[in-house]
Amino acid sequence: MxxxxxxxxxxxxxxxxxxxxxxxxxxxxxxxxxxxxxxxxxxxxxxxxxxxxxxxxxxxxxxxxxxxxxxxxxxxxxxxxxxxxxxxxxxxxxxxxxxxxxxxxxxxxxxxxxxxxxxxxxxxxxxxxxxxxxxxxxxxxxxxxxxxxxxxxxxxxxxxxxSMSIIVMYLAIFGIAVVTVTTLISNVIAQRFIRPIDKLTKTAEIMATGNYNVVSVKMHEDEIGKLSDTLNYMANEIRKKEELKNDFISSVSHELRTPLTSIKGWAVTLKDPMTDTELLHQGLDIISNESDRLKYMVDELLDFSKFVSGKIELEKDWVDIEELFLFLKHNIDDRAKREKKNFVVEITEDMGTCFVDPNRLKQVFINLIDNSFKFTKEGGHITLRMDHRKNYIDFIVEDDGSGISEADISKVKEKFYKGKTSNSTNGIGLSICDEIALLHGGELIIESQLNEGTKVTLRLPNGGK
The missing domain is CATH 3.30.450.20 (PAS domain)
Structure with missing residues (x-):
């Protein structure tokens, strides 16, 4: 009914x-x-x-x-x-x-x-x-x-x-009076109890239309008041996520536009039949590099989409840690020389192995090292090292760059979050790294002080030998 x-x-x-x-x-x-x-x-x-x-x-x-x-x-x-x-x-x-x-x-x-x-x-x-x-x-x-x-x-x-008939009659009259009064009072009490719920419902309906600026007024310090606080917190978090998502879309669009503009410009230039061979090779190299850059960004977006939807699957294997560190050193040394920054990879004897997805682990290291390079000035230091513990392995990327503020450090792993510095990118790199760490049963620990540097630790279970 x-x-x-x-x-x-x-x-x-x-x-x-x-x-x-x-x-x-x-x-x-x-x-x-x-x-x-x-x-x-x-x-x-x-x-x-x-x-x-x-x-x-x-x-x-x-x-x-x-x-x-x-x-x-x-x-x-x-x-x-x-x-x-x-x-x-x-x-x-x-x-x-x-x-x-x-x-x-x-x-x-x-x-x-x-x-x-x-x-x-x-x-x-x-x-x-x-x-x-x-x-x-x-x-x-x-x-x-x-x-x-x-x-x-x-x-x-x-x-x-x-006598009993009279008593029963009086009791019946009294009962009817009590029921009548109770009905009126219960309606009033129920109305007072339901009023804040009605207001919460109306607020939630407004939020459902996409307006998250509306605020639920807290009327009492009880369960309904707690629900009101929770609703306001949810709306505030959704609003922040919407802002981050919009910033993310804007940032990605800008990052995609830059290589596309470069490719388009060189394509127009190379159409000229009078273009000399040296300029032709230079243009083709730039187009190739910008294409690789586009592919990397698209791959990153695809990875992010898979992580969000929970469709990512790890392909684990035994990885020699020393070989992994040497691979990273060979791939990044040229960039360190080009940017005049000191990149140190600490390699020790008997570094052992770990049971991980090698491609995903490389992806994490490259992302973390790339962040350190972006936020470290010329002449700065970036270090990659390992700390082998009894139950876990710590892979550490440390720099003496600009660091992260205390207000931002708790948010940098959030999806779409983008820092306020000019070097900040689309805001999904650390989020993906954190997801990869969690899928391996580990965690990503970030320690930083503004203007002093950052230390990022990838802690994985010790499944090596």
Missing amino acids: KLFKSIRSRLSLSYLLIIMLTLIITDVALVSVLRAYFLNNVRDTLYSQLSISTDIYERYFADSTLEENVANDEDGFWRQSEGHVQIVGPDGIVLLDSTGNRPQQALSSEDILMALNGQRGTTIFSSGESGESLMAAAMPLVSNGEIVGVLRLITSLRGVQQ
């Missing part, structure tokens, strides 16, 4: 059901207690009258038999009793009935049987003619220590039923 799809309706219904259940249980218990109280009063009244009558019989009428006393119409012992009186013989036959309607068959009701056993007893039954509820109480008649019969009093419970 649509009525109960809202939290407010369910809350109101819950409050109402709890109150109604409480009222029903309370009313049933109260009615039961009051009914028992009224019946006990009636029973005690009957017992009191019976006690007086049986005492009189034992004192003044015990010399004659019960049958003689009834035959002689001796009523001195029971005439002060109010209501319907019966005198029953030891065989259950009614010897006297004050109404004149003496049953012919023997009686065997619970109260009579208890009285014949020397106890007092009561029973409640319905009149056969009118269906009226009656209570009968009986006590033994004793003569010379022997039970000779039963004195029984019967009274109507009409008064008890009328």
Whole structure:
């Protein structure tokens, strides 16, 4: 039902059901207690009258038999009793009935049987003619220590039923009033409880349209208030990610445009049939280099896409660490000489092996070393070394370049993040390096101080030999 799809309706219904259940249980218990109280009063009244009558019989009428006393119409012992009186013989036959309607068959009701056993007893039954509820109480008649019969009093419970009807009516009126008031109050409480949720819902709906500048107002310091804070935090993070993504797209577009412009320019130049051989070779070399640069950027974007979608798979093998370091040294030495920077690769004896994806590991080292070169001035130092521990291997790339500010160091591994310096690129290199480290079961640790240098540690599990 649509009525109960809202939290407010369910809350109101819950409050109402709890109150109604409480009222029903309370009313049933109260009615039961009051009914028992009224019946006990009636029973005690009957017992009191019976006690007086049986005492009189034992004192003044015990010399004659019960049958003689009834035959002689001796009523001195029971005439002060109010209501319907019966005198029953030891065989259950009614010897006297004050109404004149003496049953012919023997009686065997619970109260009579208890009285014949020397106890007092009561029973409640319905009149056969009118269906009226009656209570009968009986006590033994004793003569010379022997039970000779039963004195029984019967009274109507009409008064008890009328009193109970009035009480039930008042309880019903009270219950209806309580339910009505509870319904109104529960609606108010539910509305107050739901109001901040409604506001959160509207805020979330606005955010769903792409507007992350809206702010959820925190109304209370509770779970809903915490949800409001979480929603605001989420919107702020999404807004930052959107800004980073837009910056990333702008940066990538700019980086792609530069080699494309160079290729386009040289292609136009080389179309001239008068171009000499030296210029032709120079142009073709530039086109080749710029094409390689474009391929590298496209490959980096493809890798990034695979990492984001979780489709990357490692092709692990045993890699000789010394050979890996020598490969990196041979590939980067020319750049170090060209840029007049000191690149040192520390190679020691018995560097061992590690079980990794060699191509991905090279990709990480090249990216980290490339970053160090970008942020290290002419004459600066970049070092690649290894620290072999018991449970892991640390591959360290360290420089004395410009460093990273404390505000940026926690963000540099985030997707799309781009630093504020002119050397910063598209913002996916370190993100890819971090993903590769995680896929190997390791981590990428970055330590840096502004204007003092940066130390990046690739920590991998020690699976070598």
